[in-house]
Amino acid sequence: MFESIIEGFYLLARWDTFGVISIGLFLGMFVGALPGFTTVMAMALILPISFFLHPLVGIPFLIGVYKGGIYGGSIPAILIAVPGTGAAIATTMDGPQLAQRGEGRKALEMALYASVFGDLVSDIITLFMITPIAMIALLVGPPELSVIILIALVIIAAASTGALIKGLAMAFFGIMLSMIGQDPLGFMTRFTFGSMELKSGIPLLPMMIGVFAIPEILAVLERLAVSNKSGKAPADLSRAGDRLHFHEFKRCFRTICRSTAIGTVIGALPGAGQSVAAFAGYAAAKKKSSHPETFGKGELEGVAAAEAANNAVNGPTLVPLLTLGIPGDKVTAILLGAFVAHGLRPGPQLLSEHGPLVFALLLAMIIANVMFLVIGYISIPIFARIVTLKRFYLVPIIVLTAFAGSYVFRSDPVDLQFLVLFGVFGYFARKLDFDVVPMVMAFILAPILEYTIGQTVNMADGNLIVYMFTERLSAGALYLMLFATMGYFGYKHYKTQSSKRQDPVLVGEDIP
Amino acid sequence: MTDNEGGNQKYTLRGNYEAYSLIGMMVVAGVFYFLIPYQIEKPKMLFGRAFMDMKPTLFPALAAIGMFVLSGVALLQSLGNPLKNPFKGLDRHIAFQLSVIIVILYCFAISFEPLGYWLSGILVSLTLSLFLGNRNILTLLILSLGVPSFIYFVFTKLLLVSLPEGIIF
Numbered sequence: 232m233f234e235s236i237i238e239g240f241y242l243l244a245r246w247d248t249f250g251v252i253s254i255g256l257f258l259g260m261f262v263g264a265l266p267g268f269t270t271v272m273a274m275a276l277i278l279p280i281s282f283f284l285h286p287l288v289g290i291p292f293l294i295g296v297y298k299g300g301i302y303g304g305s306i307p308a309i310l311i312a313v314p315g316t317g318a319a320i321a322t323t324m325d326g327p328q329l330a331q332r333g334e335g336r337k338a339l340e341m342a343l344y345a346s347v348f349g350d351l352v353s354d355i356i357t358l359f360m361i362t363p364i365a366m367i368a369l370l371v372g373p374p375e376l377s378v379i380i381l382i383a384l385v386i387i388a389a390a391s392t393g394a395l396i397k398g399l400a401m402a403f404f405g406i407m408l409s410m411i412g413q414d415p416l417g418f419m420t421r422f423t424f425g426s427m428e429l430k431s432g433i434p435l436l437p438m439m440i441g442v443f444a445i446p447e448i449l450a451v452l453e454r455l456a457v458s459n460k461s462g463k464a465p466a467d468l469s470r471a472g473d474r475l476h477f478h479e480f481k482r483c484f485r486t487i488c489r490s491t492a493i494g495t496v497i498g499a500l501p502g503a504g505q506s507v508a509a510f511a512g513y514a515a516a517k518k519k520s521s522h523p524e525t526f527g528k529g530e531l532e533g534v535a536a537a538e539a540a541n542n543a544v545n546g547p548t549l550v551p552l553l554t555l556g557i558p559g560d561k562v563t564a565i566l567l568g569a570f571v572a573h574g575l576r577p578g579p580q581l582l583s584e585h586g587p588l589v590f591a592l593l594l595a596m597i598i599a600n601v602m603f604l605v606i607g608y609i610s611i612p613i614f615a616r617i618v619t620l621k622r623f624y625l626v627p628i629i630v631l632t633a634f635a636g637s638y639v640f641r642s643d644p645v646d647l648q649f650l651v652l653f654g655v656f657g658y659f660a661r662k663l664d665f666d667v668v669p670m671v672m673a674f675i676l677a678p679i680l681e682y683t684i685g686q687t688v689n690m691a692d693g694n695l696i697v698y699m700f701t702e703r704l705s706a707g708a709l710y711l712m713l714f715a716t717m718g719y720f721g722y723k724h725y726k727t728q729s730s731k732r733q734d735p736v737l738v739g740e741d742i743p
Numbered sequence: 744m745t746d747n748e749g750g751n752q753k754y755t756l757r758g759n760y761e762a763y764s765l766i767g768m769m770v771v772a773g774v775f776y777f778l779i780p781y782q783i784e785k786p787k788m789l790f791g792r793a794f795m796d797m798k799p800t801l802f803p804a805l806a807a808i809g810m811f812v813l814s815g816v817a818l819l820q821s822l823g824n825p826l827k828n829p830f831k832g833l834d835r836h837i838a839f840q841l842s843v844i845i846v847i848l849y850c851f852a853i854s855f856e857p858l859g860y861w862l863s864g865i866l867v868s869l870t871l872s873l874f875l876g877n878r879n880i881l882t883l884l885i886l887s888l889g890v891p892s893f894i895y896f897v898f899t900k901l902l903l904v905s906l907p908e909g910i911i912f
Contacts (some may be wrong), residue, residue, distance in 0.1 A: 400813040418785070685795050689797070
């Protein structure tokens with residue numbers, strides 16, 4: 232492992248990697264600082280560009296956008312109480328009160344230091360954790376992998392924004408979409424309806440850009456139209472205030488360490504993500520605090536807790552992706568696309584086949600944190616001003632980049648129609664509270680799932696259940712775990728539904 | 744499935760957009776299931792034996808059944824949930840604006856190759872900026888000329904990928 236890390240260091244010794252990380256961090260902060268535009272959207276737009284760069288340039292570019300974006304989301308969360316990204320929702324509990332007291336600069340700097348610390352420590356843990364996990368993953372065969380994918384899909388559906396059943400239905404929809412084209416076992420054509428365009432299946436990139444970027448544009452335009460009608464003026468961002476003092480950082484250090492640990496554990500679980508980590512870190516900080524009554528009223532520790540936890544997710548979220556080939560969230564789904572485009576198939580074999588390159592990428596993440604500290608510190612005042620930038624400057628840029636990026640993937644104009652189609656679909660799905668993440672994840676994982684199930688059936692020679700519980704005990708145990716996971720989430724879902732129904736329902740109240 | 748009072752709760756389909764979508768998903772799953780015999784090629788045989796033991800229709804059938812059943816369960820739940828109109832606040836004017844944006848995006852998609860990226864990009868940038876309320880001539884010019892030119896330059900000269908040239912370049 233250490234030889235691979237040292238080799239990784241040598242591979243990383245190139246100026247363009249650090250150049251694109253800087254651009255990525257800056258771009259990520261820019262997008263994150265704009266309420267309504269998310270890091271995922273920025274990454275989806277950058278993804279096709281990364282295809283045409285060296286893996287040690289393209290993938291760090293995406294990582295830079297990711298890291299910058301997660302922090303960038305805290306800027307509007309603190310200054311105008313509008314989280315730039317979902318990860319920054321917990322930051323709105325204390326950040327805006329600090330800004331109102333004239334301590335906006337202090338809160339932004341605390342968010343930066345806590346973010347960098349949480350991210351840096353979790354990345355270092357990831358670096359050392361990945362090899363032992365990859366060694367265990369090497370023992371995983373098709374029967375085990377198939378059930379691990381199923382467990383991951385159930386967890387992702389359970390962690391989706393809508394109800395569990397809707398999340399699972401969307402996952403099945405994603406599986407159905409993935410079946411258009413050729414089957415991964417015998418390469419037989421299916422569900423193409425005689426169309427040549429559909430023979431190679433639905434393209435992943437226009438689908439991802441479509442469901443992640445276009446609905447955001449439409450949602451921003453909708454909000455813009457509503458705010459134009461209501462005549463609301465943008466918030467005043469002129470409050471800056473004092474800088475953060477060392478003793479204030481020291482006071483919050485225990486909280487930052489605790490949140491980092493929480494974020495690191497949550498990051499390794501598929502589907503949980505930054506928002507969950509931020510709230511868990513915030514809740515733990517409040518519980519352990521000697522003055523919990525100050526939380527929610529402008530407590531610096533609250534900002535530190537949320538920001539350290541949400542950024543600590545960034546590194547470990549790569550563990551299931553790199554070791555098992557299973558993306559745990561939308562960001563890792565995009566990163567999976569980048570890895571595959573560069574001929575790197577994430578999974579148990581990745582470390583043994585491309586060990587130095589993987590370690591170079593993990594080291595790039597660590598170095599990106601140090602660069603982030605400098606870039607973030609310098610650019611806080613700039614990004615504090617762009618929070619209320621007019622959207623009509625940005626929408627054409629996003630649209631033009633989205634279309635160019637979708638086209639260059641296969642140079643097929645049909646992909647642009649898929650882009651618009653999935654964009655409209657994503658907008659309505661969002662409106663109706665159907666999370667598209669389980670659909671995209673299932674779309675990506677379904678061919679692997681089908682392939683591994685097919686291989687398992689071949690290995691079992693027609694006696695699947697006997698084979699699972701006699702020769703592949705580990706897979707059998709994992710299947711029991713799958714049923715237990717489904718049972719647990721099913722029970723939780725039932726309890727939620729029951730408590731909802733106890734409230735009186737006013738039919739038609741919401742209908743115009 | 745029309746209004747049916749039960750205690751303090753009403754079950755309704757009318758105005759329940761979530762239920763409409765779930766019915767749509769059930770229809771899609773059903774159609775998908777019934778298309779399986781017609782839309783999946785017969786498996787290739789090797790010495791009279793199928794290449795894979797798993798039938799090629801099994802996985803698609805499981806997916807369709809899974810989606811149908813889950814959408815059905817979600818539909819039943821949805822009918823008992825409080826009605827929520829996700830399109831509230833989306834009046835006719837805003838709906839019209841969003842429809843126009845979608846039409847602009849679609850026009851961009853179909854004019855992308857015949858007109859070329861640069862020209863269609865200029866037209867789309869200009870239309871979108873004007874439509875969104877930008878009346879500043881300088882920023883309009885910068886946006887509509889600068890953005891497509893910059894993106895064209897990045898893709899074709901820096902990344903060495905081709906974008907459609909169309910009638911100008």
